[in-house]
Amino acid sequence: MTAQHTYRVIVRGKWDGLTAPSRNKLLAEADDHGLAQMQFTPEGSLAYERTLHSFSFRYVIVSDAADGEEMAAALAEDKAESALKAAGLGYRELRSTVTDMDTMKINRKSR
Template structure:
């Protein structure tokens, strides 16, 4: 069995072609998608503000370490695309930032 790594992936994008109905729906729910609700989850956590210009999705992706960060980014972007399309929300310019939590160095302060 291959070694599994846990990745935290932030997928960022811009809203595009939102209908009046989708804009109204996003604005009605904006208080549940702000700074206080940002977290990394396997299903993804969507964050945006009232300007409805940009958004971010935060994912926890577990995949084979040999596949690397590129695969984690691709998996997260696919999840984000599917979720946004299922919700009928237009978007563009997806890009990802990946952190491998298993190789992350933690500096402890000396006492």
């Protein structure tokens, strides 16, 4: 049995080819997807601004440590793509940033 690591993944992308109804829906829900609502969750947390230029999802991915950050990024991007397609939202240029929470060093201030 291999060790499991917890990864925090930010998937960023740009909106693309949004229809008028999609734009209206996103704009109506924009206050529910601002910076204050961002958090890392297994289901993903979507954030975007009213300009509807770009967006980000924040995910917690638990995966085998042997698979590494690349697998965590791929899993998160797959989740983001599925969520966007299910909502009928156009996107492009997905990219990810991954942090392995199990290997992250925490610097504590000395007193």
